[in-house]
Amino acid sequence: MKAKILETENVTVSFDGFKAINQLNFSMDVGELRVVIGPNGAGKTTFLDVITGKVQPTVGRVLFKGKNLRSLSEHQIARLGIGRKFQTPRIYLNLTPRENLEITSNRHKNVFATLFKASQPAEKNYIKGLLETVGLTPKADIPAALLSHGEKQRLEIGMLVAQSPDLLLVDEPVAGLTDEETHNIGELLLTLAQNHSILVIEHDMEFVRQIARQVTVLHEGSVLCEGNFSEIQNDPRVIEVYLGQQQE
Numbered sequence: 669m670k671a672k673i674l675e676t677e678n679v680t681v682s683f684d685g686f687k688a689i690n691q692l693n694f695s696m697d698v699g700e701l702r703v704v705i706g707p708n709g710a711g712k713t714t715f716l717d718v719i720t721g722k723v724q725p726t727v728g729r730v731l732f733k734g735k736n737l738r739s740l741s742e743h744q745i746a747r748l749g750i751g752r753k754f755q756t757p758r759i760y761l762n763l764t765p766r767e768n769l770e771i772t773s774n775r776h777k778n779v780f781a782t783l784f785k786a787s788q789p790a791e792k793n794y795i796k797g798l799l800e801t802v803g804l805t806p807k808a809d810i811p812a813a814l815l816s817h818g819e820k821q822r823l824e825i826g827m828l829v830a831q832s833p834d835l836l837l838v839d840e841p842v843a844g845l846t847d848e849e850t851h852n853i854g855e856l857l858l859t860l861a862q863n864h865s866i867l868v869i870e871h872d873m874e875f876v877r878q879i880a881r882q883v884t885v886l887h888e889g890s891v892l893c894e895g896n897f898s899e900i901q902n903d904p905r906v907i908e909v910y911l912g913q914q915q916e
Contacts, residue, residue, distance in 0.1 A: 670697040672734070673835055673865045674719065679728035681714055681889075688714040689725070690889035696882075701861040703868045703876050705900075706886035707910050712869045715886065716837050719867075720752050721745040732835070751833030755840045757820040761813035765804045765823050768812055769795050773830035795830075802826035802856060818849025822856055829860060836866045842875050854878040873901075885910065 672695050681689040689711045696702045706712055717723040719730055721742040730737045737745055746752075760768050773795065799805045802822040807815060812823060821841055828836055838857065842850040850872065857866060857879050870876050876883065876897060883900045885892040887909050893900065900906050 670699075672696065673698045673700070673732065674867070675731040676715075676718070677729050677731070679718060679725045679730065681711075681718060681723055682726045687889050689718065692728070692886075692890055694884065694891060696865065696867065699861075699865055701857070701866045701868070701879065701881050702884060703870055703880045703882070704884045704886060705870060705873075705876060705910065706892070709888075710886040711889035712886055713839065714889075716752060716839060716867075716869065719745075719837060720750060746831075746833075749832075749834035750837065751828045751831050751835070752837040753824055753828050753839060753841065755843055757817075757824045759812050759820055759824050759827065761811065763812060764809045765799060765802075765812055765815070765826075766795060766808045768823060769798050769826055769830050772827040773798075773832075798826050798830060801829075801859060803852065816849070818845045818852060821845070821849075821853060825853075825856060825860070829864070834865060836860070836864055838866060838868045840869055840871060842870065842872050850875050851878065 675695040676692050679689055679692040680687055692711070692715065704712055704715065714723060718725055721737060721740055721744070724738070732745070732748060732750060735748070740748070760771065763771070773791070799808050802825060804819060804823060804826070807819065812820065815823065825838065825841065841853050841857070845853065854875055857868065860866060868879065880897045882894065883897055884894045885900060885906050892905055892909065893903050895903070
């Protein structure tokens with residue numbers, strides 16, 4: 669039996685009486701790539717907010733590697749090994765991709781020290797490898813502001829990996845991307861999934877088809893069903909509440 673990296677037990681989150689999350693029970697294994705889908709208002713972003721400590725559950729608890737996160741701050745949870753990528757890229761536009769990765773891989777160093785002190789050989793090789801992984805080697809030394817939207821998304825995923833989290837939370841990484849950029853993000857996540865546990869929130873069903881091993885469908889703050897892509901795609905409940913909505 670595989671170890672669980674993340675579990676939620678009867679988690680409920682209420683905002684002025686509205687239950688954004690309603691008795692949510694969820695778990696994923698160490699080393700798993702899991703995709704979470706659901707219609708707007710299903711509770712997907714609130715789910716990530718609860719995991720990262722941005723929102724405290726009204727009822728229930730979240731366990732990360734068996735540890736209850738309830739009393740911990742966002743900062744403490746991040747230090748435990750949970751990294752989150754938001755929908756909009758959060759990168760330093762005036763710095764190069766290489767500098768962005770150097771800063772995030774040196775969290776304990778001053779920003780100026782990172783930029784103006786010579787990197788150690790091992791550190792340089794690590795950053796070089798990350799640039800190759802995210803496909804930005806040719807643009808490693810131009811301002812990040814000049815990158816395309818898809819390249820910025822890949823850079824931020826690289827910055828997330830540079831923090832060495834045990835669990836990567838990736839929120840709608842392909843929103844607004846071209847088909848080619850979407851495919852590139854999918855290939856990047858599949859590569860990272862060889863060595864990381866990854867939870868992806870997504871709407872784009874072709875992208876889900878590309879990367880999904882196990883899919884969880886949320887509806888009204890609870891798990892509606894789980895399965896592989898084919899099972900989810902053909903589940904009458906999913907067709908009714910989600911896929912049918914997309915086809916309108």
